[in-house]
Amino acid sequence: xxxxxxxxxxxxxxxxxxxxxxxxxxxxxxxxxxxxxxxxxxxxxxxxxxxxxxxxxxxxxxxxxxxxxxxxxxxxxxxxxxxxxxxxxxxxxxxxxxxxxxxxxxxxxxxxxxxxxxxxxxxxxxxxxxxxxxxxxxxxxxxxxxxxxxxxxxxxxxxxxxxxxxxxxxxxxxxxxxxxxxxxxxxxxxxxxxxxxxxxxxxxxxxxxxxxxxxxxxxxxxxxxxxxxxxxxxxxxxxxxxxxxxxxxxxxxxxxxxxxxxxxxxxxxxxxxxxxxxxxxxxxxxxxxxxxxxxxxxxxxxxxxxxxxxxxxxxxxxxxxxxxxxxxxxxxxxxxxxxxxxxxxxxxxxxxxxxxxxxxxxxxxxxxxxxxxxxxxxxxxxxxxxxxxxxxxxxxxxxxxxxxxxxxxxxxxxxxxxxxxxxxxxxxxxxxxxxxxxxxxxxxxxxxxxxxxxxxxxxxxxxxxxxxxxxxxxxxxxxxxxxxxxxxxxxxxxxxxxxxxxxxxxxxxxxxxxxxxxxxxxxxxxxxxxxxxxxxxxx
Numbered sequence: 001x002x003x004x005x006x007x008x009x010x011x012x013x014x015x016x017x018x019x020x021x022x023x024x025x026x027x028x029x030x031x032x033x034x035x036x037x038x039x040x041x042x043x044x045x046x047x048x049x050x051x052x053x054x055x056x057x058x059x060x061x062x063x064x065x066x067x068x069x070x071x072x073x074x075x076x077x078x079x080x081x082x083x084x085x086x087x088x089x090x091x092x093x094x095x096x097x098x099x100x101x102x103x104x105x106x107x108x109x110x111x112x113x114x115x116x117x118x119x120x121x122x123x124x125x126x127x128x129x130x131x132x133x134x135x136x137x138x139x140x141x142x143x144x145x146x147x148x149x150x151x152x153x154x155x156x157x158x159x160x161x162x163x164x165x166x167x168x169x170x171x172x173x174x175x176x177x178x179x180x181x182x183x184x185x186x187x188x189x190x191x192x193x194x195x196x197x198x199x200x201x202x203x204x205x206x207x208x209x210x211x212x213x214x215x216x217x218x219x220x221x222x223x224x225x226x227x228x229x230x231x232x233x234x235x236x237x238x239x240x241x242x243x244x245x246x247x248x249x250x251x252x253x254x255x256x257x258x259x260x261x262x263x264x265x266x267x268x269x270x271x272x273x274x275x276x277x278x279x280x281x282x283x284x285x286x287x288x289x290x291x292x293x294x295x296x297x298x299x300x301x302x303x304x305x306x307x308x309x310x311x312x313x314x315x316x317x318x319x320x321x322x323x324x325x326x327x328x329x330x331x332x333x334x335x336x337x338x339x340x341x342x343x344x345x346x347x348x349x350x351x352x353x354x355x356x357x358x359x360x361x362x363x364x365x366x367x368x369x370x371x372x373x374x375x376x377x378x379x380x381x382x383x384x385x386x387x388x389x390x391x392x393x394x395x396x397x398x399x400x401x402x403x404x405x406x407x408x409x410x411x412x413x414x415x416x417x418x419x420x421x422x423x424x425x426x427x428x429x430x431x432x433x434x435x436x437x438x439x440x441x442x443x444x445x446x447x448x449x450x451x452x453x454x455x456x457x458x459x460x461x462x463x464x465x466x467x468x469x470x471x472x473x474x475x476x477x478x479x480x481x482x483x484x485x486x487x488x489x490x491x492x493x494x495x496x497x498x499x500x501x502x503x504x505x506x507x508x509x510x511x512x513x514x515x516x517x518x519x520x521x522x523x524x525x526x527x528x529x530x531x532x533x534x535x536x537x538x539x
Contacts, residue, residue: 136386145388159491191279250458271328
């Protein structure tokens with residue numbers, strides 16, 4: 001069947017309702033009776049429906065890809081860390097790419113090459129050479145590295161064309177924060193109960209340690225389990241919380257300044273994000289969240305001095321967001337003091353400069369510098385041992401494909417990158433990421449004095465954290481959640497200036513259940529042309 005046939009095909013609301021009811025029934029039976037064999041037909045059916053809808057409409061497919069990616073780990077927990085599930089998101093991403101590049105329409109195309117295009121091509125060319133590096137123990141490592149580093153790069157182009165006016169932007173932000181609210185609520189419930197919820201009693205060996213990590217305050221010996229929410233590891237959960245905290249900060253300010261429908265919900269959910277970050281037990285996520293809040297607040301406060309009266313509301317919006325987030329923490333301390341106190345004790349005793357067990361200075365500089373210097377002790381650091389040899393997921397190549405195990409790993413993103421790609425690769429990476437940050441700042445600066453500046457700046461700040469400070473502690477870029485959002489939000493950021501020119505007057509206020517497509521499509525120049533309205537995401 002051709003893609004045009006897919007586009008003309010309609011699935012009625014009854015079919016979607018029956019499918020959802022059947023899936024919910026099978027999932028409930030599997031969870032209640034530990035009948036994991038029922039999850040296989042649910043997964044197959046869900047995959048078919050999602051791929052069908054993605055081929056019909058790539059914009060809806062992007063939202064389905066995000067949802068699938070975020071809840072994929074939940075299925076892996078109950079299916080014994082089945083790697084077929086792990087690659088489901090990649091199949092869906094490929095379907096989005098195919099649908100985007102095949103279906104022709106009035107799409108906004110990227111006509112000007114970004115400033116980081118040439119550095120990216122040089123880095124990609126060197127990575128291709130490193131994939132066949134003779135020092136690599138197996139070609140499988142090269143394929144793994146190319147997939148991890150470049151598999152989601154096309155999302156940049158999809159992100160650029162995804163939002164055709166500000167109504168689409170509002171729906172996109174609401175959908176993402178609503179999903180994040182559910183994930184944060186589940187993680188908060190785990191942190192309060194002190195139990196590993198949404199996970200089988202016996203986790204697979206590969207993810208057992210990641211999902212049951214316990215932290216203890218060194219002086220008072222108060223302990224707690226680091227929650228994972230729907231993910232297989234506490235680290236992936238905490239990094240996702242930092243992402244949505246930043247995105248929520250910009251969204252709340254944007255919604256309050258514009259007085260958009262849903263602003264109360266967005267501001268309230270920021271309190272949930274802060275509570276979840278505190279209960280996560282992640283010192284890195286907490287410090288990044290607090291530092292980011294200070295930086296964003298100071299930058300947004302400068303907007304009050306612009307002559308545009310609308311931008312002066314940013315100060316009130318930021319103050320409201322911070323105040324309600326702080327009230328959420330007070331609410332948590334009142335109702336669940338034990339859950340909060342154990343985390344506070346851990347933070348104070350390991351981060352406070354006055355504590356004899358403080359690790360603040362060591363973790364901020366000493367530990368990353370020491371781990372990076374260890375990379376020079378291993379062979380082949382000049383030209384590298386091949387991309388992917390120190391990447392996440394290498395243990396699965398050893399277990400499933402029999403690839404030789406690589407044990408020469410350091411806890412430094414830059415150190416591991418050098419061991420993989422050598423000094424030339426590390427220099428190309430620094431040039432490329434520097435060009436990305438510069439380009440992002442130039443775009444964000446163009447938005448100053450407009451209502452879209454808060455959204456643009458938090459995307460720039462997230463890209464900066466992911467590509468620079470977070471790389472010092474590990475290969476954060478290989479976290480598929482951060483990687484996919486990074487590429488997608490980069491495209492969204494570069495599309496924001498064009499959204500200012502688009503005619504975004506809605507026939508009615510956007511609702512959460514709306515699709516990202518609407519009755520009118522807008523080109524880069526702002527000229528609108530009619531297109532057919534597509535199926536609602538919740539129809």
